[in-house]
Amino acid sequence: MSSVIDESAISPTLNPTIVQHRRDSLEKHLQTRPELQDLKDRHILLDTNAAPSLQATQAELARRRASINLKKHLEKRPDRDDLVEKNILPTARTDIAPSLQANARDLERNMLADNLEHKIKDRPDPERLIAKGILDESEDPRSPTE
Structure with a gap:
């Protein structure tokens, strides 16, 4: 008994029709891909010039700075009696x-x-x-x- 195996049935990635469909789909998605600045504006990508290995540290420093500024402003805030x-x-x-x-x-x-x-x-x-x-x-x- 001889067995003839259809390669397209085993691996759909080898089927030229499926491969072409995937390429077309990928091309379509790449054409509608958001711009780099749009991703930065929506805070998906960090808007920084720092190396990727330093970006987490930079973000942590920015959070600390904001926290310190907030505490400073809260300390200067007038108390309720003064506002009343x-x-x-x-x-x-x-x-x-x-x-x-x-x-x-x-x-x-x-x-x-x-x-x-x-x-x-x-x-x-x-x-x-x-x-x-x-x-x-x-x-x-x-x-x-x-």
Whole structure:
């Protein structure tokens, strides 16, 4: 019994059709390959001129430098009380849950606005103020200014 072996059935890499298909596929992928600068911009490749054996050390030094700078800036950061005193941060309310504090601030602001509007409506007219001697007739806001 003689055996004839089809080599393309044993190793598909020897089949010229498959080899050509792989070459075409590889060529297609190489044509759409991203540029070197694009890979650096997306932090896939390191943007460095250092030798590959030194790149890890360079990255570690950069991390340390950033960490030291961050610690330095955090030490110089003003504390919360100073920021509250300068009205940069609102006064902390410990009697209200943090999730409700924004609603409480809005409610307080609206209540202040309503109170102010109520006081403006109830203020005396200029005639009364003139009669009481609080305003002079020349200070009457209704009179035309020259």
